[in-house]
Amino acid sequence: IQLTQSPSSLSASVGDRVTITCRASQGISNYLAWYQQRPGKAPKLLIYAASALQSGVPSRFSGSGSGTDFTLTISSLQPEDFATYYCQQVNNYPLTFGGGTKVEIK
């Protein structure tokens, strides 16, 4: 299953609302997770089951979608949110990730 993220990069300011899209090549119900990766660090789980917030993750992060189209939204971008974000389908082998969306400072 191929996952296509868009955009591949974006520039935004602190306080902005940011939306990242992930499209699956076939329906995956809600079997999707989102991760954040800061430079030089391991990925961090943000969202699972398309919309469930992982424990300890700030509530400004939210996920939605089902089937083939999913979104990750950051309601008010904070300085520590500048990172690369990846979606992952979690139910079919081989497990696959999207290509990533880099969120940069405007």
Added chain:
Amino acid sequence: QVQLVESGGGLVKPGGSLRLSCAASGFTFSDYYMTWIRQAPGKGLEWVSHISNSGHTIYYADSVKGRFTVSRDNAKNSLYLQMESLRAEDTAVYFCARRGSYNSNWNFFDYWGQGTLVTVSS
């Protein structure tokens, strides 16, 4: 607290072998599926292999099938990746990660190690 610490990376020539280890602590290792995920320099994430808590169920990406072998030692709280016939395209940071759910339908990863770099070059 949950900790995953990878080791064993380094520089190896094409065709060579390497064994990665992942030492786990802070949780009951034998209860969890574990996985290896890699990231080539400047690239995205690629799932490599997945092993059940008992070690009896194993999956591989096509790109490594027949060359890599995943295993675990629950008595030592350790995960391993034996890599053979290494190629330049295997150059990457290799992360071990814990599956965040007991349900086999939900293969997302809630804890990751810091990664170990494998460089395949002559």
